[in-house]
Amino acid sequence: MPQLAIAKDFLQTYAALDKKLRKGVDDALDKFADTFYAGGHLEKLESACDPRWRTLRINLNHRGIVLAPENGDLYLLVTVLPHNEAYRYIRNRRPSVNQVLGVLEFRDESAMHAVSNALAPTVGDSGGALFAGVPDKHFTQLGIDEETLRIARLLPDESHLDSYGQSLPKPQHDALTALASGMTPDEAWTQISRDLVEKVEPGTVDPDDLATAIRRSPDQAVFVEGPEELRELLDHPFDVWRTFLHPRQVRIARKKQYSGPVMVTGGAGTGKTVTALHRIAHLTERYVDTGTGTDGDSDQLSLPLEQDTAPKAQTRAPEKPILFTTFTKTLDAALQAQVNLLVPDEERRRLVDVRNIDKIAYQVVRKAHGKPDMKFANALAPRWDAHAAGLDVSGRFLLEEWEHVVLAQDLRTEREYMEAGRRGRGRANRLGEQQKRQVWAAILAATQEMREHNQWIFTSLAAEAADLLERTGERLYRHIVVDESQDLHPAKWRLVRALVDEGPDDLFIAGDPHQRIYDHHVSMARVGVNVRGRSHRLTVSYRSTQEILNWAVGVLGTAPVEGFDGVRSTLQDYGSPLHGRRPVLRGHGSAEEELDELVRTVEGWLRDGVEPDAIGIAARSDALVRKARSALTEAGIETCALAENSGVRVGTMHSMKGLEFRCVAVVSVGAEHLPDLAHVTDASEDAVAHAHDLQRERNLLFVACTRARDSLHVSYSGEPSPFLPRASHY
Numbered sequence: 001m002p003q004l005a006i007a008k009d010f011l012q013t014y015a016a017l018d019k020k021l022r023k024g025v026d027d028a029l030d031k032f033a034d035t036f037y038a039g040g041h042l043e044k045l046e047s048a049c050d051p052r053w054r055t056l057r058i059n060l061n062h063r064g065i066v067l068a069p070e071n072g073d074l075y076l077l078v079t080v081l082p083h084n085e086a087y088r089y090i091r092n093r094r095p096s097v098n099q100v101l102g103v104l105e106f107r108d109e110s111a112m113h114a115v116s117n118a119l120a121p122t123v124g125d126s127g128g129a130l131f132a133g134v135p136d137k138h139f140t141q142l143g144i145d146e147e148t149l150r151i152a153r154l155l156p157d158e159s160h161l162d163s164y165g166q167s168l169p170k171p172q173h174d175a176l177t178a179l180a181s182g183m184t185p186d187e188a189w190t191q192i193s194r195d196l197v198e199k200v201e202p203g204t205v206d207p208d209d210l211a212t213a214i215r216r217s218p219d220q221a222v223f224v225e226g227p228e229e230l231r232e233l234l235d236h237p238f239d240v241w242r243t244f245l246h247p248r249q250v251r252i253a254r255k256k257q258y259s260g261p262v263m264v265t266g267g268a269g270t271g272k273t274v275t276a277l278h279r280i281a282h283l284t285e286r287y288v289d290t291g292t293g294t295d296g297d298s299d300q301l302s303l304p305l306e307q308d309t310a311p312k313a314q315t316r317a318p319e320k321p322i323l324f325t326t327f328t329k330t331l332d333a334a335l336q337a338q339v340n341l342l343v344p345d346e347e348r349r350r351l352v353d354v355r356n357i358d359k360i361a362y363q364v365v366r367k368a369h370g371k372p373d374m375k376f377a378n379a380l381a382p383r384w385d386a387h388a389a390g391l392d393v394s395g396r397f398l399l400e401e402w403e404h405v406v407l408a409q410d411l412r413t414e415r416e417y418m419e420a421g422r423r424g425r426g427r428a429n430r431l432g433e434q435q436k437r438q439v440w441a442a443i444l445a446a447t448q449e450m451r452e453h454n455q456w457i458f459t460s461l462a463a464e465a466a467d468l469l470e471r472t473g474e475r476l477y478r479h480i481v482v483d484e485s486q487d488l489h490p491a492k493w494r495l496v497r498a499l500v501d502e503g504p505d506d507l508f509i510a511g512d513p514h515q516r517i518y519d520h521h522v523s524m525a526r527v528g529v530n531v532r533g534r535s536h537r538l539t540v541s542y543r544s545t546q547e548i549l550n551w552a553v554g555v556l557g558t559a560p561v562e563g564f565d566g567v568r569s570t571l572q573d574y575g576s577p578l579h580g581r582r583p584v585l586r587g588h589g590s591a592e593e594e595l596d597e598l599v600r601t602v603e604g605w606l607r608d609g610v611e612p613d614a615i616g617i618a619a620r621s622d623a624l625v626r627k628a629r630s631a632l633t634e635a636g637i638e639t640c641a642l643a644e645n646s647g648v649r650v651g652t653m654h655s656m657k658g659l660e661f662r663c664v665a666v667v668s669v670g671a672e673h674l675p676d677l678a679h680v681t682d683a684s685e686d687a688v689a690h691a692h693d694l695q696r697e698r699n700l701l702f703v704a705c706t707r708a709r710d711s712l713h714v715s716y717s718g719e720p721s722p723f724l725p726r727a728s729h730y
């Protein structure tokens, strides 16, 4: 029975077509679907360089390109092109199966021919020097075929190899790049084979078996179950992440079972959230009745926190739901929307509960103690001042000591408190023994008072919820997937741990220490989460261009970054296949001039057709956000908060976390505002805390800048922030 597959390029070219043309493609595909098994409506051309190429007539001017092996067992929709380009494409482009990796590859034969012709005359001078002395067998071992080898032998240097990247089959170009960088053949093999979704036995690759090659190339082409699934994909052509994953993402997300918690790290935009979403989809598949009968275990799924809305699943449902959680409530809606897109099947979707961790804590505590009275630190400080009276510290100091030492380390006794470490707690490190005892007593008294009034901050709420669950042994979820984990306070980690039984597939955690914007360094071991042997790192950014990444990584500085569990985290290999304009950095004489420039920049983006809600503006503080917003509003540009989409979206750098925009302007990045010294411990008080705080401010700027897909504009007035590279003034 023939199979239908779709190439990533097809979906991307389809997304770029205008509405009328898309409709033409839809009609042509419908007709094709009617005669799918007979391969009707496809045209075979003599001029094609491979006998398997076919074209599909869309209209007078456009053709779909289809790969259809002679035995009729597969149709791969490759791309859509204007008539002439389509014919040029199939005249020059040859599909093949990489002989050692077994993955799908395409080569541009005419471009390769041109490269050979251009290089051949230079051989004999310095030509051919790049791989001089490398025996042919090393190339063969790495899947480099004769045609590519002929070119490799002509290459004078690495820059020539780089510039021919588009012409050579990609897996072979990767292998040559690895060899050219000085790797031994074994090292190069480790590099190019590390992402294979399927291990290939040497000598077993069938060069004609495109179907198997597609299975091994999930980032390039995937099978669709039939016309309905194809329709589903075409309805969301911009969401390529739903279908095409990097092989490493596939391996992580679709692994049958993990024996315990698993951690996925990676720089901004490397697809951690996408991988987490696919893990969720994968987990739900386990419990769905595929129509072949259930195993009789059809407990109804009930969300334990909202009994009244318990959905009625007709599946082999887990006895408890799957939780997808983060620390920010603003992300709930976006994550739920992504789950809805990825898991269109309602029965499977009902197994998933998207809920931020504070909300869960609230519901657990409410069940035990009645409606919690939530307080922010600002509101509590005056009451805590009373407890600090006579202690030579402020109420705010006590509150911070409570949150960042007592709750963070789960300290229960005076003795534990006296012995606790206080890294980064500045002044607290210098408290004398007697003073510490007094501080402990004051914290106890203040927290006792808060308990009596059922008053909580979100951190103490999480700690209480974790305690309650530990005490009863009740576990509310079957599996938990955590995103943006780098900013979870240890008390919230303890809550996560207490929500699910330890065991296979209990926790799937995604995070990036380079985006840590709150001061929560967590010892995973102390919160009972052991990911040893189960951590993975993603390195390909699918969001920002390489130009934006290069710039943004620069603002992080050079200080080593502490990863989870104190292990140093690195951005090695972090990069993007996307290229575009370099970020713009502008300095101005005054804040007014800067805002005028912001207005002009945003007007330019809008004129270029960028949707208003695909533009994000960020600043360090609420006050600066208000200024930027009113400048835009005065200029007649509709604006809204980051969580909305009724105009250009404006917010603080903190709230940019997890979001994504086509164009981003980060404003007021002057020395006056960044670092925000109100949030930086004085170096004379605690040098370590000072360095941490500065790094956190750098991370904030990094987070804001890496929200940009295509364009990034950074500006300041007066002196530039010390985190910025040198600016071009005007």
Ligand SMILES: Nc1ncnc2c1ncn2[C@@H]1O[C@H](COP(=O)(O)OP(=O)(O)OP(=O)(O)O)[C@@H](O)[C@H]1O
Pocket (backbone or CB within 6 Å): 240, 241, 244, 245, 246, 249, 266, 267, 268, 269, 270, 271, 272, 273, 274, 275, 512, 515, 541, 542, 543, 657, 658, 659, 660, 706
């Ligand atoms: N395999 C893929 N193919 C194409 N696009 C992808 C792929 N994986 C992720 N993306 C896209 O890349 C962008 C970033 O993905 P995602 O939000 O998952 O990254 P992240 O690592 O969680 O980022 P951050 O840490 O900055 O929040 C999104 O637009 C997503 O749709």
